[in-house]
Amino acid sequence: MVKSFKSISLVRSARLDQGLSCSRLALMCGMRPSLIIEFEQGKRPICRESYEKILAALGRMDIATV
Secondary structure, eight states: OBOOHHHHHHHHHHHHHTTOOHHHHHHHHTSOHHHHHHHHTTSOOBOHHHHHHHHHHHTOGGGTTO
């Protein structure tokens, strides 16, 4: 499970740098927008597989080891 503040911060900043909404990122990853929103708010951890899908969609697999 991924839920560290550093992981959340990296995903949020990468998403905002690309000008993507949570809904748009969710569509790119095949997830529900609420999953990404709750992860970014620190309310819900996500599994490593989902985290890696998000990073791949953001083009940030270089930070996948967090």
